[in-house]
Amino acid sequence: MNILVCISYVPDTAAKIGVSDDGQKLLLDGVKYILNPYDEFAVEEALRLREKHGGKVVALTIGSESAKEILRTALAMGTDSAAHVASTTLDSYGVAVNIAAYARAMNADLVLLGRQSIDHDSFQMASTVGALLDVPSISIVSKLEIEGTLVRAERDIEGGKEILEAELPLVISVQKGINTPRYPKLPDIMKAKSKPIETVQAQEVTPCTVFRSYQVPQQKRANIILSDSDADIAEFVRLLHEQAKVI
Amino acid sequence: MASIAVYIEQRAGTIKRASLEALTAARAHTTDVVALVVGQSDTDVLARYGATKVVQLVHPLLTEYSSQAVARAIAQHVTAAGYSTVFIGATSQGKELAPRFAAILNAAYLPDCIELLPRPDGRFNVVRPLYAGKVRATVEPLTERIVIALRPNMFTARPVDAPTQLTVTTFEPTLSESDRRVVVKSIERNEGKLDVLEADIIVSGGRGMKGPEHFALVEELASVLGAAVGASRAVVDAGWRPHGEQVGQTGKTVSPNLYIACGISGAVQHLAGMSSSKVIAAINKDKDAPIFKVADYGIVGDVFDVLPKLTKYIKVLKQSAAS
Numbered sequence: 180m181n182i183l184v185c186i187s188y189v190p191d192t193a194a195k196i197g198v199s200d201d202g203q204k205l206l207l208d209g210v211k212y213i214l215n216p217y218d219e220f221a222v223e224e225a226l227r228l229r230e231k232h233g234g235k236v237v238a239l240t241i242g243s244e245s246a247k248e249i250l251r252t253a254l255a256m257g258t259d260s261a262a263h264v265a266s267t268t269l270d271s272y273g274v275a276v277n278i279a280a281y282a283r284a285m286n287a288d289l290v291l292l293g294r295q296s297i298d299h300d301s302f303q304m305a306s307t308v309g310a311l312l313d314v315p316s317i318s319i320v321s322k323l324e325i326e327g328t329l330v331r332a333e334r335d336i337e338g339g340k341e342i343l344e345a346e347l348p349l350v351i352s353v354q355k356g357i358n359t360p361r362y363p364k365l366p367d368i369m370k371a372k373s374k375p376i377e378t379v380q381a382q383e384v385t386p387c388t389v390f391r392s393y394q395v396p397q398q399k400r401a402n403i404i405l406s407d408s409d410a411d412i413a414e415f416v417r418l419l420h421e422q423a424k425v426i
Numbered sequence: 427m428a429s430i431a432v433y434i435e436q437r438a439g440t441i442k443r444a445s446l447e448a449l450t451a452a453r454a455h456t457t458d459v460v461a462l463v464v465g466q467s468d469t470d471v472l473a474r475y476g477a478t479k480v481v482q483l484v485h486p487l488l489t490e491y492s493s494q495a496v497a498r499a500i501a502q503h504v505t506a507a508g509y510s511t512v513f514i515g516a517t518s519q520g521k522e523l524a525p526r527f528a529a530i531l532n533a534a535y536l537p538d539c540i541e542l543l544p545r546p547d548g549r550f551n552v553v554r555p556l557y558a559g560k561v562r563a564t565v566e567p568l569t570e571r572i573v574i575a576l577r578p579n580m581f582t583a584r585p586v587d588a589p590t591q592l593t594v595t596t597f598e599p600t601l602s603e604s605d606r607r608v609v610v611k612s613i614e615r616n617e618g619k620l621d622v623l624e625a626d627i628i629v630s631g632g633r634g635m636k637g638p639e640h641f642a643l644v645e646e647l648a649s650v651l652g653a654a655v656g657a658s659r660a661v662v663d664a665g666w667r668p669h670g671e672q673v674g675q676t677g678k679t680v681s682p683n684l685y686i687a688c689g690i691s692g693a694v695q696h697l698a699g700m701s702s703s704k705v706i707a708a709i710n711k712d713k714d715a716p717i718f719k720v721a722d723y724g725i726v727g728d729v730f731d732v733l734p735k736l737t738k739y740i741k742v743l744k745q746s747a748a749s
Binding site for chain 2: 321
């Protein structure tokens with residue numbers, strides 16, 4: 180099975196992200212970048228599928244030169260190879276076009292991604308790539324079984340879970356809970372440092388969207404903090420009922 | 427003003443609230459709101475929430491839900507009818523379906539919209555959160571056609587004063603077996619349990635609950651309020667609560683009317699999942715817990731003392747309201 184696993188290089192969850200005074204730029208200086216947490220599940224799932232079905236796993240990222248760092252992580256975890264598309268200007272659609280192009284070129288049976296990148300939280304990549312490749316996709320998968328070309332997947336939905344069936348080739352985004360990602364061992368980390376990373380020419384794509392401006396949300400919270408006295412607990416209930424009108 | 431098409435999601439014959447919210451949002455900007463449904467739907471409800479036309483997408487291959495087939499059907503109809511704007515509720519289904527038909531239509535996909543900014547040319551820019559809500563961006567589409575996914579509970583579903591007499595038509599897309607290479611075979615419902623994604627009120631417990639056996643306190647408060655039970659990552663990772671209840675970055679993003687955090691300190695990952703709640707209340711014994719910074723109402727105290735009293739007082743309030 181040929182598996183393409185797409186990973187992204189994103190600001191750490193705890194990073195402070197600001198906006199320039201004119202609202203035109205994000206302030207990302209000094210921000211630490213990490214492998215998108217959901218993509219670790221995608222890499223792990225790809226490796227497990229290879230262990231079971233054979234084949235090869237290629238990790239792909241699209242981003243700055245520094246993004247190659249997470250390709251080293253994927254290689255250390257065990258992917259056969261890694262490819263880097265150097266571009267920082269593509270919008271989500273452009274990223275999908277580049278993923279689809281690579282998947283087509285390597286004749287991928289399965290494209291795996293994390294359910295969302297924690298920078299833009301769009302949850303869209305599996306569907307967009309699926310549409311571009313004209314193959315089905317399943318988002319937010321928490322359990323996956325593949326036999327031959329038949330795929331059975333589970334995912335959480337509002338108030339329950341769905342069981343889906345599909346055929347390869349397929350695009351899947353995965354969710355926490357599908358597996359426990361392995362920690363790369365030190366010798367593998369060392370070996371990964373010297374492995375080659377394929378450089379892929381980015382395909383320029385006319386963007387579909389542009390970010391016009393940014394703002395830091397102004398939280399307008401009442402911020403009434405009370406004690407645990409009986410009178411204050413009663414007051415807390417009164418405020419929720421009469422002031423906030425939510426109970 | 428140009429028409430807006432709204433995709434209507436149904437489960438077991440019931441129209442999702444997120445779809446009604448999308449209808450109301452569309453009706454605020456045009457008098458021509460086209461509800462797109464797969465198969466039959468309750469047209470009275472659609473009319474009440476602002477639809478002026480209903481188009482039923484009908485095809486034998488649409489009986490079992492397939493995101494692939496439905497996306498194809500929607501794209502074909504949107505092209506045939508020439509709509510330039512499509513709204514959809516950003517539910518589990520919506521978030522999977524919308525980017526697919528947007529890509530087929532070469533339309534800009536605008537996900538997770540929390541505010542619509544109408545433009546003089548009859549089109550929209552949108553406001554959406556980025557970086558787990560730390561920043562908001564104004565996004566401008568650069569294409570003729572746009573698909574906007576509205577975050578649930580950010581727009582209010584409101585009945586219109588005078589529902590329009592609906593025109594109901596059908597559209598039969600051209601589909602083949604190869605358009606349904608993925609299908610939903612079955613759905614397992616969590617019977618009797620309200621989901622955090624659909625609840626108006628959520629009562630969440632964190633590490634401060636000290637053990638799974640103490641979640642009865644959270645459940646009792648939730649039960650009195652008709653609320654769903656949520657959980658922080660720490661308690662889900664510890665196996666105290668199921669993953670489906672987890673609110674936060676690796677769990678679910680929720681926007682209920684009221685979010686009550688019990689024994690949750692408010693790590694940034696948790697705030698990412700609940701900071702767009704309309705009202706936030708918190709109970710924590712650490713007065714410096716970050717959760718109090720985003721809270722509207724807080725009690726500094728031990729959940730084991732506070733929760734039983736809180737449940738009792740709310741029960742009294744509910745009883746007096748009922749009598």
